Amino acid sequence: MKQSSIGILGGAGYTAGELIRILLYHPDVHLSWVHSESHARQPLTQVHSDLLGETELHFTAEPGPADVVFLCAGHGKSKALLERFSFAPETRIIDLGNDFRIASPEHDFLYGLPELNREAIRQAKHIANPGCFATAIQLALLPLAQAQLLENEVHIQAITGSTGAGQNPEPTTHFSWRSNNLSVYKPFSHQHLPEIRQSLHQLQSGGGQKLNFVPIRGDFTRGIFASIYLDCPLEEQEAIRLYEDFYREHPFTHISAGNPNLKQVVNTNKCILHLEKHGDKLLIISLIDNLLKGASGQAIQNMNLMLGLEETAGLWLKGVAF
Numbered sequence: 513m514k515q516s517s518i519g520i521l522g523g524a525g526y527t528a529g530e531l532i533r534i535l536l537y538h539p540d541v542h543l544s545w546v547h548s549e550s551h552a553r554q555p556l557t558q559v560h561s562d563l564l565g566e567t568e569l570h571f572t573a574e575p576g577p578a579d580v581v582f583l584c585a586g587h588g589k590s591k592a593l594l595e596r597f598s599f600a601p602e603t604r605i606i607d608l609g610n611d612f613r614i615a616s617p618e619h620d621f622l623y624g625l626p627e628l629n630r631e632a633i634r635q636a637k638h639i640a641n642p643g644c645f646a647t648a649i650q651l652a653l654l655p656l657a658q659a660q661l662l663e664n665e666v667h668i669q670a671i672t673g674s675t676g677a678g679q680n681p682e683p684t685t686h687f688s689w690r691s692n693n694l695s696v697y698k699p700f701s702h703q704h705l706p707e708i709r710q711s712l713h714q715l716q717s718g719g720g721q722k723l724n725f726v727p728i729r730g731d732f733t734r735g736i737f738a739s740i741y742l743d744c745p746l747e748e749q750e751a752i753r754l755y756e757d758f759y760r761e762h763p764f765t766h767i768s769a770g771n772p773n774l775k776q777v778v779n780t781n782k783c784i785l786h787l788e789k790h791g792d793k794l795l796i797i798s799l800i801d802n803l804l805k806g807a808s809g810q811a812i813q814n815m816n817l818m819l820g821l822e823e824t825a826g827l828w829l830k831g832v833a834f
Contacts, residue, residue: 519578522585530808538826612640644806652798655758657715670738744794781809
């Protein structure tokens with residue numbers, strides 16, 4: 513069977529690097545080109561040094577034809593890229609930025625959270641890949657929304673690694689600032705809240721309107737650890753059954769009986785959820801790798817669905833547990 517050809521626009525950042533790493537060994541596709549204006553004609557390994565010995569590809573100055581194109585240029589840049597470069601009508605496009613995550617008559621991008629929109633993703637030509645915080649929080653709340661149980665305020669505290677801020681250096685990503693340090697940013701106003709509310713509302717009218725979200729910068733490189741609690745009438749075992757039933761057919765979301773830790777998901781496309789009942793409160797812990805299930809891994813999961821491949825193809829990745 514002919515392998516599908518893949519291209520990446522904006523190939524120098526963290527998410528592109530993770531896409532390249534996985535796509536090079538994907539059994540059903542061929543990475544044809546990686547575009548970067550700032551690094552055109554340079555070896556990929558000059559930027560992504562972890563790929564030394566894995567590929568001889570060079571960055572291209574112009575994109576070429578492809579069956580699937582990933583947009584990795586950064587938030588707010590995808591619309592301009594699609595206006596500048598044209599692709600064949602049958603080319604599937606997956607945007608890892610935030611340009612198209614909110615549904616609008618102005619575009620035809622489908623929100624690409626497989627645990628919510630799997631069947632529609634199979635038929636889609638254009639996918640808006642979810643944000644990293646949004647993925648961890650939505651997977652923690654979707655079963656409750658489907659059961660119409662998001663009636664009360666939801667309290668969310670989530671800590672993310674420094675790679676969530678992207679590759680361009682910032683004062684808050686500098687090692688001497690980030691190491692042995694924590695800080696809150698964008699409390700109650702994070703840019704991922706609208707897409708979270710959109711998805712929850714898809715399952716429960718009005719669901720997700722009372723989200724109190726406090727994001728935290730962590731002193732580690734990758735991963736998201738979210739702790740969420742809300743009033744819930746379900747007993748603990750009822751809640752666990754609800755989540756197990758919801759995710760039974762979804763290969764990357766798992767319910768942990770034990771209290772999980774972040775290293776269980778780093779370098780994987782998994783989301784691990786843990787539930788506990790404390791009085792009237794349901795506590796939900798949600799863990800993902802922000803660069804994989806929160807970005808590039810999920811993008812490849814979407815690609816697999818769009819191409820009619822096994823959803824898990826290329827994504828059996830072992831966690832860095834030690």
